[in-house]
Amino acid sequence: MNDILKIENLSKEYKDFKLDNVNISVEAGTVHGLIGQNGAGKTTIIRLIMNMVKKDGGKITVCGLDNIDDEISVKNKIGYVADESYFFYNSKIKSISGICAAAYDNWDKEKFSGFLKMWEIDENKKVAALSKGMQTKLMVAAALSHAPELLILDEPTAGLDPVARIEILDILREFVSDGKRAVLFSTHITGDLDKIADAITLIINGSIRESMSVDEIEDKYAVISGANSVLNAKNEPLTIGLRKHESGFDAMIKRADLDKFEGVSVKNPNAENLLTYSIWQNGKEN
Amino acid sequence: MTSEERKRAFAVEKYAAGVGIKLKNAVITALIFDIIFIAVMFVVSFISGENSYTAEIFSPMFIMFVNFLIYGITSASTIKAINKNSNLETSYHIRSAYPNCSADINDFLSVLPLKKKDVCNYNAICFEFISAVNAFSWILIRIAVIIADNMGANIFFNLIGLYGFISMIFWTIEYFCFVFKTRNSPWGAVIGGFSMVIFMSVSFGLTDSSGTIEKISEFNDRLHIFGVFSGISGIIIEIIFLAFIIFICEMRFKNKNSISWN
Numbered sequence: 001m002n003d004i005l006k007i008e009n010l011s012k013e014y015k016d017f018k019l020d021n022v023n024i025s026v027e028a029g030t031v032h033g034l035i036g037q038n039g040a041g042k043t044t045i046i047r048l049i050m051n052m053v054k055k056d057g058g059k060i061t062v063c064g065l066d067n068i069d070d071e072i073s074v075k076n077k078i079g080y081v082a083d084e085s086y087f088f089y090n091s092k093i094k095s096i097s098g099i100c101a102a103a104y105d106n107w108d109k110e111k112f113s114g115f116l117k118m119w120e121i122d123e124n125k126k127v128a129a130l131s132k133g134m135q136t137k138l139m140v141a142a143a144l145s146h147a148p149e150l151l152i153l154d155e156p157t158a159g160l161d162p163v164a165r166i167e168i169l170d171i172l173r174e175f176v177s178d179g180k181r182a183v184l185f186s187t188h189i190t191g192d193l194d195k196i197a198d199a200i201t202l203i204i205n206g207s208i209r210e211s212m213s214v215d216e217i218e219d220k221y222a223v224i225s226g227a228n229s230v231l232n233a234k235n236e237p238l239t240i241g242l243r244k245h246e247s248g249f250d251a252m253i254k255r256a257d258l259d260k261f262e263g264v265s266v267k268n269p270n271a272e273n274l275l276t277y278s279i280w281q282n283g284k285e286n
Numbered sequence: 287m288t289s290e291e292r293k294r295a296f297a298v299e300k301y302a303a304g305v306g307i308k309l310k311n312a313v314i315t316a317l318i319f320d321i322i323f324i325a326v327m328f329v330v331s332f333i334s335g336e337n338s339y340t341a342e343i344f345s346p347m348f349i350m351f352v353n354f355l356i357y358g359i360t361s362a363s364t365i366k367a368i369n370k371n372s373n374l375e376t377s378y379h380i381r382s383a384y385p386n387c388s389a390d391i392n393d394f395l396s397v398l399p400l401k402k403k404d405v406c407n408y409n410a411i412c413f414e415f416i417s418a419v420n421a422f423s424w425i426l427i428r429i430a431v432i433i434a435d436n437m438g439a440n441i442f443f444n445l446i447g448l449y450g451f452i453s454m455i456f457w458t459i460e461y462f463c464f465v466f467k468t469r470n471s472p473w474g475a476v477i478g479g480f481s482m483v484i485f486m487s488v489s490f491g492l493t494d495s496s497g498t499i500e501k502i503s504e505f506n507d508r509l510h511i512f513g514v515f516s517g518i519s520g521i522i523i524e525i526i527f528l529a530f531i532i533f534i535c536e537m538r539f540k541n542k543n544s545i546s547w548n
Binding site: 088 | 398399400
């Protein structure tokens with residue numbers, strides 16, 4: 001399939017954090033979830049894609065264009081929603097359309113106004129007067145109003161009420177429905193990804209732990225729970241993020257190892273399982 | 287700069303001016319202040335007569351002090367805004383190209399598909415604007431000096447002449463500091479401030495000691511040797527001088543446009 005976003009061997013080092021050899025491919029027509037703990041490197045990856053921070057190594061291409069050599073074209077193809085409003089708080093909402101119209105090749109003023117009307121955002125208000133949820137909606141409106149091919153969202157649903165979250169998820173689903181565009185969606189709220197994600201990348205401490213489609217995750221892993229007596233010296237090391245409690249245990253395992261755990265209940269892993277069990281496993285290894 | 291580039295730069299400017307440090311307002315305030323005090327000095331010098339103490343009160347130092355205050359506050363707010371988010375590496379280059387904008391604006395601008403040229407052009411427009419205002423201010427001063435001179439108001443002539451000289455040096459330093467030095471540091475403001483203090487001290491020395499007016503007069507006489515501060519030719523020379531500064535700075539912007547962001 002056609003890759004809208006391709007990240008190869010990306011690296012970035014800070015004093016106390018290192019993003020190491022990151023490889024991610026986001027295919028057209030998909031919603032790609034980026035999950036990880038706080039400080040795992042999700043936002044850094046996104047800011048590197050946006051060329052808002054300088055990379056140390058690697059290559060990022062959007063629709064086949066290098067994000068630095070062809071920065072202007074790339075930014076025209078990206079709709080970006082940050083975890084916090086990047087608009088200046090004291091600016092009026094209507095002034096945003098003016099600067100966007102000058103900057104973007106395909107700025108659609110009518111579309112932007114349509115979003116504002118739909119979400120009942122008064123364009124004469126200042127950004128500061130909006131709630132966090134409304135500010136996120138404003139960013140989504142701006143991101144969708146210049147015909148982007150890749151939508152990058154960094155924790156977009158964190159400050160939204162349930163209704164608004166569903167509305168945003170519907171928009172994302174519709175955005176990729178033509179099969180030509182894609183979404184990269186970083187979030188803590190893994191339940192959102194379970195609803196719409198086609199692929200998931202798990203990042204732990206700056207390294208990619210998994211990057212695959214949801215189907216592949218289900219094919220590769222299983223979440224099991226059962227009595228503690230099921231565990232023995234041979235099969236316990238095969239568990240990922242084992243959690244023991246008085247009534248039994250639960251863990252994620254590779255589906256290929258399933259025959260080594262008899263009498264356990266099995267379910268398909270979701271994004272939250274992948275994230276939590278991997279983090280627990282990582283904690284044990286460290 | 288093509289019309290399309292200018293349009294984009296103005297769009298940036300329009301957004302930035304609405305949320306930034308109100309550069310235009312600061313310059314306009316300073317200009318209005320200049321005009322008011324030139325008028326006051328003009329009137330006072332005639333009412334009080336030559337060698338009056340009243341005229342000295344309205345010395346150019348006061349004007350310079352207020353100008354310095356206006357631009358000092360302006361510079362300080364810029365530096366404060368930049369430092370506010372200095373822990374972020376966000377859009378380092380855009381920030382460095384935006385001495386007059388807050389970091390919050392830079393975050394938004396770094397998301398937009400703006401060329402660095404657009405950002406630099408915005409700066410160029412800002413500086414053109416400052417230069418135009420300064421030039422206009424100088425021309426007003428020069429005209430006032432010529433009129434006062436013809437009417438025999440020597441005190442006014444001398445004080446305003448000195449003010450013109452000092453402010454011209456100050457503006458030149460300030461201008462160069464803005465363009466070449468202050469892009470990502472407060473050094474321009476510091477240098478500008480120091481130069482202001484030095485020139486104010488000189489001014490104090492000349493105006494506050496005994497034989498004040500004679501000293502100022504001698505000083506101005508020496509300046510006249512260069513022909514910079516006398517008559518219409520002075521105005522023309524100053525405009526040429528300004529045009530030269532702008533030309534150099536525009537060249538500087540053009541060179542900067544060719545430098546990679548990374």
